Amino acid sequence: MVHEASAPDERAEQFDAWVADENKVEPQDWMPEGYAKTLVRQISQHAHSEIIGMQPEGNWITRAPSLRRKAILLAKVQDEAGHGLYLYSAAETLNVSRDQMEADLMSGKAKYSSIFNYPTLTWADVGAIGWLVDGAAIVNQIPLCRCSYGPYARAMIRVCKEESFHQRQGFELMMALSQGTPEQKAMAQDALNRWWWPAVQMFGPPDHDSPHSAQSMAWKIKRFSNDDLRQKFIDMAVKQAQALHIEIPDPDLKFNEETGHWDTGEINWDEFWAVVKGHGPCSRERMANRRKAHNDGAWVREAATAFAAKERARAEKVAA
Amino acid sequence: MSKVDPLFETCLRLGDTALVLGQRLAEWSSKAPTVELDIALSNHALDMIGQAQLFLEYAGRVEGKGRDEDALAYHRQDFEFRNAMIAELPKGDFACTMVRQLLFATYASMFYERMTASTDADLAAIAGKAEKEMAYHARHAGEWVVRLGDGTEESHQRAQDAVNLLWPYAHELFQTDVVDQAMIETGVLPDAAAFKGEWLGEIEAVLKRATLSLPEDDWMPSGGRSGQHTEHLAYLLAEMQVLPRAYPDAKW
Ligand SMILES: [Fe+2]
Ligand SMILES: [Fe+2]
Numbered sequence: 194m195v196h197e198a199s200a201p202d203e204r205a206e207q208f209d210a211w212v213a214d215e216n217k218v219e220p221q222d223w224m225p226e227g228y229a230k231t232l233v234r235q236i237s238q239h240a241h242s243e244i245i246g247m248q249p250e251g252n253w254i255t256r257a258p259s260l261r262r263k264a265i266l267l268a269k270v271q272d273e274a275g276h277g278l279y280l281y282s283a284a285e286t287l288n289v290s291r292d293q294m295e296a297d298l299m300s301g302k303a304k305y306s307s308i309f310n311y312p313t314l315t316w317a318d319v320g321a322i323g324w325l326v327d328g329a330a331i332v333n334q335i336p337l338c339r340c341s342y343g344p345y346a347r348a349m350i351r352v353c354k355e356e357s358f359h360q361r362q363g364f365e366l367m368m369a370l371s372q373g374t375p376e377q378k379a380m381a382q383d384a385l386n387r388w389w390w391p392a393v394q395m396f397g398p399p400d401h402d403s404p405h406s407a408q409s410m411a412w413k414i415k416r417f418s419n420d421d422l423r424q425k426f427i428d429m430a431v432k433q434a435q436a437l438h439i440e441i442p443d444p445d446l447k448f449n450e451e452t453g454h455w456d457t458g459e460i461n462w463d464e465f466w467a468v469v470k471g472h473g474p475c476s477r478e479r480m481a482n483r484r485k486a487h488n489d490g491a492w493v494r495e496a497a498t499a500f501a502a503k504e505r506a507r508a509e510k511v512a513a
Numbered sequence: 514m515s516k517v518d519p520l521f522e523t524c525l526r527l528g529d530t531a532l533v534l535g536q537r538l539a540e541w542s543s544k545a546p547t548v549e550l551d552i553a554l555s556n557h558a559l560d561m562i563g564q565a566q567l568f569l570e571y572a573g574r575v576e577g578k579g580r581d582e583d584a585l586a587y588h589r590q591d592f593e594f595r596n597a598m599i600a601e602l603p604k605g606d607f608a609c610t611m612v613r614q615l616l617f618a619t620y621a622s623m624f625y626e627r628m629t630a631s632t633d634a635d636l637a638a639i640a641g642k643a644e645k646e647m648a649y650h651a652r653h654a655g656e657w658v659v660r661l662g663d664g665t666e667e668s669h670q671r672a673q674d675a676v677n678l679l680w681p682y683a684h685e686l687f688q689t690d691v692v693d694q695a696m697i698e699t700g701v702l703p704d705a706a707a708f709k710g711e712w713l714g715e716i717e718a719v720l721k722r723a724t725l726s727l728p729e730d731d732w733m734p735s736g737g738r739s740g741q742h743t744e745h746l747a748y749l750l751a752e753m754q755v756l757p758r759a760y761p762d763a764k765w
Contacts, residue, residue, distance in 0.1 A: 245541040247551075254539050258756035258765040259583045260532075260566045267539055271555035274548050281548075314556025316756055316765075366765075374763050441716055482543070490546025492671065493607045503663060
């Protein structure tokens, strides 16, 4: 831990040594401004992704084709709301308020994962999201359970348990479709066709184009590079697609005997950056829905505040 | 017309009311006033869908024609649904949802509490689970109705509008017909009329704390429990049933 009394550049050195030794940083500890800033950006972006991520799958709750599937999906989307809450709390330990983070999301200042700007057009998309998007999230997040910042690491342990549950449910949904009628199989294939590349892009830009990565690795916020995580996901997903008897929409996909990994074709990074800039098929709708829910609920939040103030006044009157 | 089995009919009434209300509550997902309320409303929707699964699964066994809970939920027409109408009305604003929850869940917690003593073991077992859930919903809704009623001018007005809108539909929950009579006589169902006074007392106590008032009892629509619904149910079912109807041979 860093001593408050140390000289400024000594403190930075002590901090670097502390995290390099795999120690945890807690909210009350001294930390470099950049470290806190990086964490606030990453954790709040992660929280926003959980909240916006409720929308694409939430789109199918009222149309889930069995009562069991409806309950599973509703509970899943509810879990994502819970993840948003844990993560907002983790970010709040860095002295940023939830109101501020929510305002940044709604103003468009804060980003969220681009994957949620794609539409869910069929029921199979619910399966594809669980299988691939929650699957990619796990690959990304398991290393975060060892993140140097204690509150984030602890939140991720809880989140990861639930994400792996979601991933299994999504895969199981895809399995039911792939063993179903010809229309259901076609639905599963179509969902994979549309979700594959966006899922591959979830790990962020390639390493040579990832501005924040090196410092995050040094601070033990990040453990593996974007490309390493992406490769891990691809190797896993290829096997799973084979088990589902559906085809990954990449004619150049092939096993590399030398590296022992699956090589993919060219990733369309132009599309990725366009979506990041807000030009995804559903970017505007997702934001509009979030703002509408927030604005529609304003009178409820105001009522709760007004009622609490009245209750306090009444209690004081009794006490006086 | 074929003879109705009162037990089958009863299971449909209980199951359909839970299902349709669950579907309405689920519409709040990602639209609630706060993330915390989003989670709470999804919980309540999950409770209702869980109850619906149990009642409809039992309905299928009682009927004995091989229909399971999904066959009953997804392959019946609107006029075959037996839910009370209060469940099918649109979700409305948050005040409507909380007032409906208060009126219905207060009733249902009292009903299921008594139904735990049912002579039908399956219904008694389901009631044991449902009773606790509904008591919790009633408490949650009561707290919110008080906050809204005694909150701001706007929230008070919205809460009063919700009470005025929903109150007439609450009476249907207490009406009995030949099906209910047969079930009450054999001790399968409790007689809801017997606790209407107690229910009214609880509702009035909440509304008083909320500075809200009850409208006059000049209109008491009913019919949902015998298949005569509002215009809203057919839309709700069209959305809910779309996939199993479009792909009748598919298993999901
Ligand atoms: Fe999540
Ligand atoms: Fe998830």
